Amino acid sequence: MLAKKKMRLDICRFLTLDEADKLVDGDFEDVTRYIFDHLKGQRQTLLFSATMPTKVHEFARRALVKPVTVSVGRAGAANLDVIQEVEYVKQEAKIVYLLECLQKTPPPVVVFCENNAAVCKVHEYLLVKGVDAVSFYGKEMEQTDRDRAVALFKAGKKDVLVATDGASKGLDFPNIQHVINYDMPAEIENYVHRIGRTGRCGKTGLATTFINSQQSETTLLDLKHLLQEARQRIPPVLAELSDPVELGVVGTATNADGCAYCGGLGHRISSCPKLEQQRSQQLASLRSRDYFGSGGYRGEM
Known part of the structure; x- marks a missing residue:
């Protein structure tokens, strides 16, 4: 519309970009800069994002005048109201373990799945097993179908939404109890956005993530650091990973260094009894009955 001169932005004085990390990703940055060029005079520009990767900082330095960063907590950190469970599941066993x-x-x-094909596969499997599920994915799905899927899920007419990362941002789903990362994303920022769908407005949520040999060690190290920062239990498969940076700083760490969560000696955070007790109490409040056997999930197809 701007290129065809069907509209002007001459009197625009405020410009807000939500999900800024995606708007400056790939080809979107060129389009965003093109729109910037059509704003005349002074303006105030606001960039919002749950994660602040390097590309956002670089874009702000190039496109804005004396940018100021306002942080609520640490940008890119996981919500502390979300209980994060990471489980090693072989690739061929994931779809069965999902139930x-x-x-x-x-x-x-x-x-959450990593691509459209995985979404369709998981969605069809859940329908066959009697789970009332709906799917949401990218370009191969018509916008009307996406809108219908979101409306049914929000209205509570569908119990499970199987989706790509397109549903991890910009969509507000109230009272999500559980987020399952069927595929661990390649970028840790996407993981943060995904699990942020639950544990909202002060409520406790649960996030379960499947990992296996398909993930790169770099991604798993990022996940390990995120779990440590959020004081979550570190599964053995992640605890065994050695970070070259950490090795260079702390040298040969022993159990004498103490637990990062409770400060106790003789164990690390991956086997902290206090942390395990707290997590067990939180999970007990979430797991009160058999949701398939007692009708919590509907079997309509």
């Missing part, structure tokens, strides 16, 4: 994971909490539940 067991759905038992952890009542609906609604969001299942």
